[in-house]
Amino acid sequence: MSATTQRAGVVSFDAEMTDAATRTANGDRWYRIRSRIGKTVLAVVLVGFALLFLYPFAWLLAASLKPRGEVFDNALIPETFVPHNYVEVWNQLPLLPWIGNSILIALLAATFVAVSSSMVAFGFAYFSFPGRKILFGLVLATMMLPGAVTMVPQYLIWKDLGALGTWIPLFGANLFGSAFYIFLQRQFFLGLPRELFEAARLDGASYWGLFTRIAMPLSIPSFVIIFLFEFQASWNNFQGALIYLSAGSVSDYTVPLGISYAMTTFSPTNGGHGDYQYVMVASLLVTLPMLILFAFGQRYFIEGVATQGRKG
Template identity: 80%
Template sequence: MGVGVSGKSVGARVGRGTLWVVLIGFGLLFLYPFVWLLSASLKPREQVFDNLLIPRTIRWENYAEVWEQLPLLSWMVNSVLIAILAAGLVAVSSSLVAFGFAQFRFPGRGLLFGIVLATMMLPGAVTMVPQYLIWKNLGVLGTWIPLFGANLFGSAFYIFLQRQFFLSLPRDLFEAARLDGASAWGLFWRIAMPLSIPSFVIVFLFEFQASWNNLQQGLIYLNAGSVEGFTVPLGISYAMSTFSPTGGGHGDYQFVMVAALIVTLPMLLLFSIGQRSFIDGVATQGLKG
């Protein structure tokens, strides 16, 4: 009997050890690009692409000179403001639409919700030209508006996500509020919204990241403007072409590496702040005891 228990104990320890080895291995694998970027950002120009994780020559001056070589601060401010507007608008508008689909009964609700979900089947290339023509006719090309304006109308994916969250909330809460004379807006703002903070944070984080990394829209709507008006992805793309020897540069890619490393910090900070709500939203799906 003791041998059996001991065998199980050894097997459990071996399995746990194997799991840790696999997890650490994958962790190092995913961490490698970041370590390489950090190393490259500290190297002089001629050593940037030597693939050594420990630089032969450490050049801290790169982090001071990048602000003189590139309008990095302007790019970051632009991207932060645009991402906040885009994430905030889509989170609020999607929540409103999702609450309507989750809590109210009306003719054609299922069909209308199906049409909303069907829009996710459309490739982005299909809507790119019509959206451009709309913004062109509105006279807002070269401004920030096209980068967040469409989020006023919600997102099919976020509407679906929020609807599933609202459906998990007890309907008795809303029925009791109706008996107390709460309006439709009161049901959303006083009951649904406070309980849906975790899912709201998830939507906000997802859209903030999508906006922060969106190079395509910057290329379409901002590329003709001033360099200071660029977003972070467009700015780094501009820096790559500017420093390229084929573009008349001297190959100063160390500044691109520094810029790329610095612009990851806002996303790391945002996810660290919203981590608790993110985990609660995924794990509990909005159920509060």
């Protein structure tokens, strides 16, 4: 091969390498441009949805700072600021007893259902016995029953027990667990290494010790998730309070029933003066416990999702 041919080959190779590098650089540049465009579009969409979901809260905040005649004018910036509404609401409504009742009932309901569901779920996850799958299927089948089907039988049961007009029906059934929470906790327990329980049994641990000293400490994320879900469900339980507490004293109401009572009391059709600004203040204040609870519990949501993802 002559020197001229060699030089031509080198020049051709260098040209090809230069073209490849140029194409790579152009490709990287277009990739970065598309990436920036995609991130910008995603940010705009997320901000749009965030504003959409925050609008009701912003409207409620604005309405709580307005006088009686401007509550429903849909303006997000009140023409007349009345911060005194947040002071007067405590004189107009027994808001503090309502919040206290709801917190106590929600704590009892969430604690009972989280503990009882975890115990049943551990039994289904750890023990093998004849008919386990059939029994677990029956537990899951109870989720298919509409609430309207069981409403009347439950009412008759609590009536025969003499619990009408008390808080017991609002949390008593949670002593027997919940099908959805049992399923959720069972899936978590199935992901735990069985060798831990076998080693503990060899060391003399009882079945109750397996549950309290191994299963429960390792399932704190899912336990907290169940607790938060049920706390929120109990906090917003208007139907149960309406059925079992509406005939009692107003100070014994929960937050949802109390706000409904306030709407009726302030309605001009019932002799009220339309002071709905106090209802808006009460509605805003009663959201604060849930916001605080979820703010402290969000890390358990993330940990629970991450743990379930690692299991998959």
